[in-house]
Amino acid sequence: MRRRPIFLITVMCFGFAFFYIPILSMMVYSFNGSRLATVWGGFSTKWYVSLLSNKQVGAALLLSLKIAVVSATAATILGTMAGITLARFRRFKGRTLFSGLVTAPLIMPEVITGISSLMLFILMAKFLGWPSSRGFTTVTLAHITFSMVFVTTIIQSRMLQADRAIEEAAMDLGSKPWAVLFDITLPVIFPAILSGWLLAFTISLDDVVITSFTTGPGNTTLPLLIWSKVKLGVTPDINALATLTVLVVGAGVALAGYLLNRSEKRRDADARLAYRDND
Amino acid sequence: MRNRIATWLQGRGYRGVIIGLPYIWLLLFFFIPFLLVLAISFGTRTPTAPPFGYGGEHPWISFVGYSRLFHDDLYIRAFLVSLSNAATATVLCLLLGYPMSLALTRVSSSWRNILLMLVILPFWTSFLLRVYAWMGLMGKNSWFNALLTDAYNLLTPAAWHLNNIPMMHSNFAVVLVMVYTYLPFMILPLYANLERLDPVLDEAAMDLGSRPFRVFLDVTLPQSVPGIIAGAMLVFIPAAGELVIPTLVGDASSPMIGRVIADEFSSASDWPMAASVAIALLLLMVGPMMLYTHYQSKAEAGDEP
Structure with missing residues (x-):
């Protein structure tokens, strides 16, 4: 009661x-x-x-999407490797520094991440001659760096839950490590990889501070365009843009929830069938 | 040659590649930039490009930036404003987020999934647009401001009559928008913590005659300390270094520290000063960061006997 x-x-x-x-x-x-x-x-x-x-809005959206797709894909690959490292390789030289490097970007204030990346790019341009101008490449590099650690935390916690026995069985039967990775580990953690990619994608698509430091003239992403308009005050077309964003995101989340729910139900049904067949 | 690479890859190289690639990436694009900031904070401002240098008429390593931190009022004020805004927002998030998280553990599971999704949904929409939404509400002519003004005029003597409440460009606005944008960061770890508590303990205390509020104080609250600290740090750390919110709705005459760093860097083009302020902010955040990493794992594990 x-x-x-x-x-x-x-x-x-x-x-x-x-x-x-x-x-x-x-x-x-x-x-x-x-x-x-x-x-x-x-x-x-x-x-x-x-x-x-408004052509500016279209161009900015396109640039944002390009940066988000490229950086999320690279961040997912690197972040997955880092997650596997932390979950599976218990001891190697420099592990303490590595786990520090993976945690620090999560809690580093964005202003500092942005300024330090910009300092790096400016000094590299001066002493190495590359990158000659700032834009797509520099923003993407910065986005990969701070979104990969979010992927890492997702992959790491998924790997720690996953059953190691299957991987070990495959190794004992003589599979090479890469075969185990691609045939067993990655398929098992695939949902985590997918949600890592989505998270990296939205982080990149949403970022203002780091982008504003690492981009150059003429390369305006959608958040930067909104930022420059909103700094001057409330404007009605941003209301319209916000409404469209909320509707697109809401529909996306609802669809993802529905699909996830359905696949869970199907898996449960399959599991029940499998148990019945075994009896 | 190709064969040797292939054998290496199949053997020891597997670990090498999996560990090495993300390691090198983070060293190159995170650790080296951090070391650059540290090094530049000990430099002096020069009219060259990039605008810093060492040696010359100054001693090799200069502490000009750090000493200005303690002697210039601007920086001390900015740190105080940042810490007080972030702390206020954290406390308000806790006061609002704790009952919400507790309520989420008490509703039926079908409702719970929907409500949890409603907590997370704003995460996926743009942060900037969520700040912007409040700019519309707090403005002088908005319906929300009019509503609050009417309530204020009704409750206070006629002599204090106001036409509207000046909410924008104040620390009040900054804290309000921080609570709005960071509340999910408080709710999610708290909920994860509270959900793992054993309801049997509650019931036992109840059966032994404790009243519900007593049960909360003696049983639920002590067990949720890890969740409270993890959530509080998750709000406090980004709030203290926040740049977007104070720029859009804050008081420009008493800037927060994130704004000071950005201005020193971009407008004043004083890299050593910006770097010194950044390092000082990081040093201030070390304590909260350690608290967070310590309690976060505890909060996720629940209170295991």
Whole structure:
């Protein structure tokens, strides 16, 4: 017998209102006819029209997506290797430094990461002659570095849960390490790799601070474009952009949740069938 | 030659590649840049490009940046403002996040999944746009400001009448938006911790006649200390170094430390000073970071007997 936790439920409702009222308000005001972003002036979709016909926004979105895809893919490869290292290779020279290097970017203030990367690129350009200009390449390099450690934490915790016995069995039967990696380890942790990629992708797509330090003139990503507009105040077309973002992300998350739920159900059903066949 | 590489790869090379590639990458793009910042913090500002140097009329290693940290009011104030804003936001996140996490462990499991997804969903939308959403709400002409102003005028004497509440460009705005954007960082580790607690202990205390609030104080709260500390550090550390929020909604006349670093670097083009402030910020964060790494694993493991 337990009393209903009325206080807890009340705070929770307040918390969710706190989470979602600002977003909902922004979505409502994206249909505001007035040029003053915060005063209601009738229903209108003109901000969507002006947003979608803005070539700058399209170019910035394209650049952001290119950087996010490339950096997430590289970060997933490197982050997976680092995760396997931490979970499977218990002892090697420099392990302490390695685990420090994997944790530090997680808690390093973004300003410092951004400035230190920029200092590196400027000094490299001066003494090595590369990179000659800042843009896609430098931003991607910086994004790979700080998003790979997020992939590492996901892979590491998944590897620590995974059963080592199958890997060891394959090794005992004479499989070479690369075959074990590609035939057993990677397929087993594939869902973790996928969620690592998604996380790296969204981190890259969302980043303002590090991008603003490592990019050069003419290479504006979508967050940087929003940043430069928003610094001047509230503008209605950003409301429209925000609404579209929330709708796309919401639909994506709902779809992912549905697919995950379905595959879980199917796996459960398969497991039940398998047990029945064995009986 | 190719054969030898192939044999090496199949033998010892496997470990070499798996360990080596991420290691080299992090050394090159994270560790060396960090060492650069450390080295530049002991340099002096020069009108060359890049704008720092060693030696010359100054001694080889200069502590100019560090001594200015203690003598110039601007830096001390910026550190104090940052720490107090971050600490206030952390406490508010805890006060709001703890009951929410506890409530999440008490609702039915189908509701719980939906509500957890609603906590995480803002994570996947743009951070910048979440800050921006509050700029709209706090502005002078917004419905939210009007609502608060009406409530204020109703509750206070007529002589204190206000046309609107000046919320933007203040530490209040910074803390509010920090709580808004960092609250999920508090809820998720706390929830993970609280979910693993054994409800039998609660019930035992209840059966022995404790009242619910007593049970909370004596049983639940002590067991959730690892979750509280992990969540608090997860909010405090990024909040103290925050750049976006204070730039957009903060008071420009008393900047936070992240803003000071960025300004020294970009506008003043004083690399040694920016580097000194950055190193000082990192040193201040070492304590919270160690607390976090210590308690994070505990929070995830739950309180095992």
